[in-house]
Amino acid sequence: MSKLGNIGARLYRGEVGYDFIGKRMIWYGVSILITITAIVGLSVRGLNMGIEFSGGAVFTTPKTSVTTEEARHRAESAAGGHQATAQKLGGGALRIQISGLDTKQALPVQEELAKELNVPAKDVNTQLVGPSWGQQIADKAWLGLGIFMVLVVLYLAIAFEWRMALAALIALVHDLTITVGVYALVGFEVTPGTVIGLLTILGYSLYDTVVVFDSLKEASKDITKQSRFTYGEIANRSINGTLVRSINTTVVALLPVAGLLFVGGGVLGAGMLNDISLALFVGLAAGAYSSIFIATPLVADFKGREPQMQALARRVLAKRAASEAKEAGEDGQPATAPADDDSEDAAVVGPRQQPTSRSRGRGGPSGKRR
Known part of the structure; x- marks a missing residue:
């Protein structure tokens, strides 16, 4: 556990990390493949509607x-x-x-x-x-889902920005499609418990997404005033900084749900537990995946199209190219910039370092000659 905590601390400080944003096309492809499979299963097999809906x-x-x-x-x-x-x-x-x-x-x-x-x-x-009662349940479920989506988009647009709201909405649709597709492939009966499970997973999915978005919002303040990181790189640091937290919360939530699904539903044969636990299990896993691999990379793509972010990316690349050229022309002299990311950030926004030649012959912080 202490080792996992050390990894989490190093991820938070940016000392180590995985390039989620740089490899986002891979995750987009995986999500598209899973979504297509779910849609095909839904189209071919259809949903096994319970008598609460069919009568x-x-x-x-x-x-x-x-x-x-x-x-x-x-x-x-x-x-x-x-x-x-x-x-x-x-x-x-x-x-x-x-x-x-x-x-x-x-x-x-x-x-x-x-x-x-x-x-x-x-x-x-x-x-x-009667089938009319089941139709009323279905209509109310759709109405509740629609109201929930509208409120989510409005809240995220106000608390963060519309690009994050759009990315979160796409992630929610992604999670719902996969969960419903798994229901069709497995053949579990769709009951009111299933509807409750589907509405519940939306909150869990948004929780992980909002955690990453909040970290990204704080990290990207005054981003255009520096030339050290692009927006995509800051988004990647935000994902890595909250990665262990997202994994921990998801695992803790999945363990009791797995107990409901495999013990309560599989061993005890409780049908209602099957209905609600399968939706929760698949939805929680899909929500944790989408918050890391779908929602935040989409925000990086949306923001990357802004003229300000494109200008920032050009400045960052130009500065790196100039730094590399300077290091190559110093005849093997080591770079004077510190290796730690946090120190480099301070060097960008803080006072410049004094040239080495000015400190020759000086013995201490006061600058007195020996």
């Missing part, structure tokens, strides 16, 4: 020895081919969902299902969900 009936049976797979086949047979899902509840009971059933069809299916599972028909509890 249908939910049958809760008493304790039975029938397995979930057998119950699913028997439920589909009893419902005349309607799609059914089954899951185990506490005490050996079963929860069976059959989509597309109306009120007239539910009672015969209840009786047939009780006969198939060898349980009394009066002990099978039936709940009907």
Whole structure:
């Protein structure tokens, strides 16, 4: 842990770092490939909408020895081919969902299902969900998502600037597309729990992005008054400075969600935990990725098109070229500029160093001759 802390401190001070901005085209390509895969999976397989959205009936049976797979086949047979899902509840009971059933069809299916599972028909509890209610849930979810996006863009545009707001919006769409695509590929049922998970991951995704943006905003103050770093280089230093923090917060958030997904959903067979935990797990991972590899590089690209930033980049490159030429012409003399980045920054904005020749024959800070 101390070693990780030392690495984080060195990243924060800029002593070490990875060139995220310089290799941004690689990350753009990876994100485009993953997004295309998600869209293709969504188009080909589609979403497995739960009865809360499509309408249908939910049958809760008493304790039975029938397995979930057998119950699913028997439920589909009893419902005349309607799609059914089954899951185990506490005490050996079963929860069976059959989509597309109306009120007239539910009672015969209840009786047939009780006969198939060898349980009394009066002990099978039936709940009907109309498609209009599911449509209301979908409409409210879309409305909530739209309001959230608008508020996010307005806040980021006011707190930072519109380029950061646009980059954050693209990152959010990226995270949502990947999460929905994974849902389509895996085939998990989309329930209200899924909607809750999707809305939750938007906040987590924005958290990491705002942390990097805040660091970048502080580091880029009065950037045009210096000629040491370009905007892209300062953005890269901001990513490296917050990298360990982003990794730590993401891992801490993913661990309990992984417990919900693999233990609660996989071992215990809790369907609602599957719905919400898969959305959270995929969304958290995608959000941490997009805040580092997508959002901040996009801001660097947007800002790099500004005339002021382009002029700054030319000054920085010209100064470096002049420095290299001067070092090459000093007949092997070492460079007088200190190697530490922070010292170089101070040399740019602070008082110039006095020539070496003026200090000859002087013994101390007061300048008195020996």
